[in-house]
Amino acid sequence: MSAKTSQSRGPGPGRTAAATPAPGRRRRSRLEFALGRHPSGLLLAAPYALFVAAVFVYPIGLGVWMSFHDSFFTAPGVDVPQPFVGLENYATVLSNPAVRASFVHVAEFLVINVPLTLVFSLLLATALNSVIHWRGFMRVSYYVPYVTASVATITVWMFMFNSGGIVNQILGPLAPDPAWLINRFWAMPSIAFYVTWKQLGFFILLFLAALQNVPKELHEAAATDGASRWQAYKAVTLPAVRPATTLVVLLAIITGANLFTEPYLLTGGGGPNGASTTPVFLLYQQGIQQGKPAIASAIGVLLVIGVLIITYASRKLTERE
């Protein structure tokens, strides 16, 4: 999300012209041309750059390479030929109903999580913006789930949502049977509810910041023109929080594509009967548990392509009026 950090003062070509080299330094100009005006910058940036190459660039390349080869785990140091198989891994993955189901589950997650997050975070942020007392307390309590480990909060949810759990005690005859997390229909929605709860605080603060940036004059002008509270909200507030809305959708897609801890713990391994599996869960199952890294890499590549396409499409959709 921080890709949006203000880039207005970025080290673009514009800034290079700011300082002129000192007169005595002209003889160094050839070295300067090769390394830049401050060669020590290379030295300072080198550790970071080397790390990026080692733990990001090379593994990504390896992942894509593996997805086109028949690769498998070997003992360290053993060199076995891993022949090129073209798109065979992709064909295997796409013809696997379990993989297709996992992508459908992510779609199900998004359909529930995105509207819930949008409605509740906007509602609570609007309420928070209109009260004077207890603001600090509210902000902290909304944000606490976001900074707590998923593992810790998931166990409480398991406790609350299992068969004899407190949620079903309150619901009484309305409680789903079998209980939420072991119910084919409710397993994936339960995950979506949990994630909405866990991340809502982040979005509430995001919307709150956007709301506080709405100029007061706009509301006053709307009131002078005789607009009702709701009309003013629609005409002034909603357009102002539009960028935050785009971000909710974007981050929900990324979260949905990354779901692992929730299906692994909350619904006990993508259960019941594979009703809440996710692509990353299958990546783990196929790639690491069953030792098929080539298949897992193909799932990974497909997942990333899918995320890019949906992200692009949703940006186009939400940014257009």
Place this chain on the structure above:
Amino acid sequence: MSDMQPKPPRHRILSMTLLMLGALVFLFPFYYMVVGALQTKRDPSLSGAIPWPSNLTLNNFLDINGAINLGRSLLNSGIFTGAVVVFTIFFGVLAGYALATLHFRGRGLLFAVVLLLQAVPFQLLMVPLYVLLVRDFGLGDSYVGMILPFAINSVAVLIFRQFFLQVPQEMFDAARIDGAGEFRILWSIAVPLVRPAILTAALVTFIGPWNEFLWPFLITKKQGMQPLAVAVANFTQTGAGFHANPMGSILAGSTVLAVPAVVLFIVFQRHFAETHSSTGVKG
């Protein structure tokens, strides 16, 4: 704030009610976690949400400690988190300073890489990193293998770059004219100037590895190497069955896992809000 009337208008009462209800939904699971962790016998009924003195005990903490060795798991979490924080800040300050104040060949490319890296999803990296670190280099069940993928953090680089950009460049130029080398400038001028940013970055970075489950889960098989999040999760999945009050022990473990992050957040909440606004939505 602008209209301070003696009686709060109706919409404000409505807002307050809504907010209170919201706070209840957000905080109740935490309250329930602590109550459940202290119960002698699991009581999922409505009255079980009240900590009756007759049903309270610390045995669940002793029980989980016997099963997963809390001290050892906390130590593992601490080493993993501490190392990630130190590396993130070290690499972040160096790269952020270079990107913000120095002109060198490849700077534009490096900045593009920093921005691009944030778009790299971990799911694409997970399997190749596992193959490389665990299979090829035999780093499974080691701190190095656990820490490596998290040692650099592009968000931290961007935070520091932003801070260094706000420092007047004349300060650095003056030091250069006085003959100070870049390392000396960095150490005695730049770093002291961004001390608040270092604290903020450390706090925000802490949350990540402390709460991280997937990667340490993948590369640790030995229980003695597992961070607390992984140990509690494994206990939930497999070990809890034979215990007197399994849910109580699980919740006791969860409480120990949750408390450090929550306390840090409450004590330093101002810093969290800061990064929220400086790295959040702009444009």
